[in-house]
Amino acid sequence: MKYISLLGATGSIGTQTLDIIRSNPEQFKLAAMSAGRNLDLTRKIIEEFKPELVSVQGREHCAALRQEYSHLNIQFTYSEEGLVETACYPKADIVVNAVIGSVGLDPTLQAIEAKKDIAIANKETLVTAGHLVMKAAEENKVRLLPVDSEHSAIFQALQGENEKNIDNLIITASGGSFRDRTREELKNVSVEDALNHPNWSMGAKITIDSATMMNKGLEVIEAHWLYQIPYDRIKVLLHRESIIHSMVEFHDSSIMAQLGTPDMRVPIQYALTYPDRIPFPSAKRLKLAEIGKLHFEEMDFKRFPCLQYAYDAGRAGGTMPTVLNAANEAAVAGFLERKIGFLEIETMIEKALNRHTPISNPSLDIIREADAETRQFIRSIS
Ligand code: NDP
Numbered sequence: 001m002k003y004i005s006l007l008g009a010t011g012s013i014g015t016q017t018l019d020i021i022r023s024n025p026e027q028f029k030l031a032a033m034s035a036g037r038n039l040d041l042t043r044k045i046i047e048e049f050k051p052e053l054v055s056v057q058g059r060e061h062c063a064a065l066r067q068e069y070s071h072l073n074i075q076f077t078y079s080e081e082g083l084v085e086t087a088c089y090p091k092a093d094i095v096v097n098a099v100i101g102s103v104g105l106d107p108t109l110q111a112i113e114a115k116k117d118i119a120i121a122n123k124e125t126l127v128t129a130g131h132l133v134m135k136a137a138e139e140n141k142v143r144l145l146p147v148d149s150e151h152s153a154i155f156q157a158l159q160g161e162n163e164k165n166i167d168n169l170i171i172t173a174s175g176g177s178f179r180d181r182t183r184e185e186l187k188n189v190s191v192e193d194a195l196n197h198p199n200w201s202m203g204a205k206i207t208i209d210s211a212t213m214m215n216k217g218l219e220v221i222e223a224h225w226l227y228q229i230p231y232d233r234i235k236v237l238l239h240r241e242s243i244i245h246s247m248v249e250f251h252d253s254s255i256m257a258q259l260g261t262p263d264m265r266v267p268i269q270y271a272l273t274y275p276d277r278i279p280f281p282s283a284k285r286l287k288l289a290e291i292g293k294l295h296f297e298e299m300d301f302k303r304f305p306c307l308q309y310a311y312d313a314g315r316a317g318g319t320m321p322t323v324l325n326a327a328n329e330a331a332v333a334g335f336l337e338r339k340i341g342f343l344e345i346e347t348m349i350e351k352a353l354n355r356h357t358p359i360s361n362p363s364l365d366i367i368r369e370a371d372a373e374t375r376q377f378i379r380s381i382s
């Protein structure tokens, strides 16, 4: 039996993780969970899974739940400290980090200190402080198991391989909701249009990130840290069907790829069962003869400037990726709140990057400062 601590249980990745736990009750048990503000769903999860520890964002919500479930033996906690407590829950064998944004950084670092393996969906944590997370993981000998489908594909392609033989990582991109629109056509797109992703059903922030292509940019930085590959050897390829989830090209010219129908539960489950695989009866099998053809195109960096910003920030290093991530989180929040237009997400990120002088090898405090200062700047121009 594997005991799981799930951060972000009420989100898109969180609920799909619960699906896997539900389908495999003899293998997995939800020991601890965190939610944000979705109390209705939190109640449902508590009643179904009866975790031992529950953390929510707000203090009042925590007090209400504690009273409501006083008949059950559950410990309730809240706020960012609650997230850390959930991440470090002693009984948990593995932490699934599926919160959104750099709020996931502290719980990740603390869980690593507590020697927990981490199934990491929360890519913002690796973007904002990849060097600290990787160093801590190495020092504490814990595994970071990728959940992001591209990074899981690379991880799977690397099994039994020597990482020294890698030439290139090839990350595939579906293109997001607006892949066939020109930049001119993007001026007045609505929040609803942007939330309508052709291949994947995901949380709001990552769906917008897919439309701006920032998601792919964040994934390039995520791959750089997870696999320690320089940016020049991380490529992005447009692949509309989202069937090949990513590839690894080796020195001898062989390319290993991982394929499947788009379903995040597959990489989530692999992170939980690694190095084993268990059946996944409800997964839709890939019927390649029916699909017939797969398509690939070069990425257009002019059409998707956020991807260029991410490569530039990654190469600049230091606090630059922190600024990229914080500016993006704040700008996407502004777009979702209808304060700024879609294309302003890009221009605001560019402004934040241009005004920042990177500090190399930043400490956690410097990262927190750069993150807070950048969010403040974006809010001031929104
Ligand atoms: P969602 O927005 O669907 O879920 C986010 C979760 O985090 C919710 O449980 C939410 O709680 C919680 N949360 C948000 N803010 C806070 C906070 N300040 N404190 C505590 N909890 C908080 O996101 P996704 O599931 O889409 O994404 C999660 C992560 O996984 C992201 O980093 C994303 O990039 C990555 N990812 C997602 C994929 C997908 O298919 N969705 C694919 C690959 C990667 P509540 O809702 O209760 O407020």
Ligand code: MG
Pocket (backbone or CB within 6 Å): 148, 149, 150, 219
């Ligand atoms: Mg992805």
